[in-house]
Amino acid sequence: MRRGRPLTLTLALALTLTLTPILTLSAVLILTLTRGPGASRATDQLFRLYRTGSTDVKWQAKRALSNLEASRALVGLRRYGAEVVPQVGEGEIAALCKHADAANVGAQREVARALANIAAADCNHQPLLDEGALALCLDLVVSNSAEVQQQATRLLGNLALSEDATIHAHMLGEGTLELLVLLAASWDEAVQQEAALALANFAMQPQNRRSVVQAGALAPLLEQLSSDNPGVNYHAAQALLAIQ
Numbered sequence: 001m002r003r004g005r006p007l008t009l010t011l012a013l014a015l016t017l018t019l020t021p022i023l024t025l026s027a028v029l030i031l032t033l034t035r036g037p038g039a040s041r042a043t044d045q046l047f048r049l050y051r052t053g054s055t056d057v058k059w060q061a062k063r064a065l066s067n068l069e070a071s072r073a074l075v076g077l078r079r080y081g082a083e084v085v086p087q088v089g090e091g092e093i094a095a096l097c098k099h100a101d102a103a104n105v106g107a108q109r110e111v112a113r114a115l116a117n118i119a120a121a122d123c124n125h126q127p128l129l130d131e132g133a134l135a136l137c138l139d140l141v142v143s144n145s146a147e148v149q150q151q152a153t154r155l156l157g158n159l160a161l162s163e164d165a166t167i168h169a170h171m172l173g174e175g176t177l178e179l180l181v182l183l184a185a186s187w188d189e190a191v192q193q194e195a196a197l198a199l200a201n202f203a204m205q206p207q208n209r210r211s212v213v214q215a216g217a218l219a220p221l222l223e224q225l226s227s228d229n230p231g232v233n234y235h236a237a238q239a240l241l242a243i244q
Contacts, residue, residue: 112151119158157198184220196235203242
C-alpha cells in the first residue's frame with residue numbers, strides 16, 4: 001500500500017458520517033493535510049464539506065481552502081530566492097503583494113522575504129515603488145512579528161542601495177528614516193542589524209546624511225555599540241562611519 005493511504009481512507013470514512021463533530025474534525029484534519037503533499041487529494045472533500053456541512057463545518061472548510069490557495073502561492077515565491085535575482089515583469093510585484101494576508105504572519109514573512117530578494121537588483125527598484133511594495137513593507141515593519149519586521153527592513157535596506165536620487169527622495173518622503181530609527185532600537189537583534197544596515201546604506205549617499213541625523217539615528221546606533229552581539233556592533237559601527 002502506498003504511503004499516506006491510511007490517512008486518506010480515514011478521512012474518506014469520516015466524510016461519510018453525518019455527525020457534525022465528526023465532520024468538523026474532518027475539516028480540521030484536511031486543514032492540516034493541505035499544508036503537506038496531500039493538498040491535491042483534499043480539495044474535493046473540502047468543497048463537499050463547504051457545500052453540505054453545517055455553519056461551523058463550512059467555516060472550517062473555507063479556512064482550509066484559503067490555506068491551500070495561500071500555500072500554493074507561497075511555494076511559488078521560492079524562485080525569488082535564487083542566487084541570480086530575476087528582473088520582474090510588469091504587475092508581478094503588485095500580484096505578489098496581494099499574498100501578504102493580514103491574518104497570516106507566515107504569508108507576510110514570505111512575501112516580505114521575496115520582495116527583499118527582488119530589491120537586491122537595481123532594475124527592480126522602481127517597480128517596487130510603483131507597484132506598492134514599499135508601501136506594504138512600511139506597514140510590515142510595524143508587525144508584531146520580529147521575523148516579518150526583519151524581512152521588511154531588509155527590503156528597505158536593499159532599496160537604499162539605489163544610486164537613483166529620486167528613489168531616495170521618495171523613501172524619505174514616506175517617513176522611511178523615522179521608521180528605521182525606531183527599528184534600530186528594537187528588542188530583536190536581527191531587526192537592529194537590518195535597521196543599522198539600512199541606515200548605513202542611506203548615509204552612503206551624501207545628500208541623505210543630514211536627514212539620517214535629523215531623524216534621530218545617532219542615539220540607537222550609539223546604543224548598539226554596547227550590545228553583546230558582535231553583529232549588532234559591526235553594523236552600528238558601519239552606519240556611524242557612513243554618517244560622518
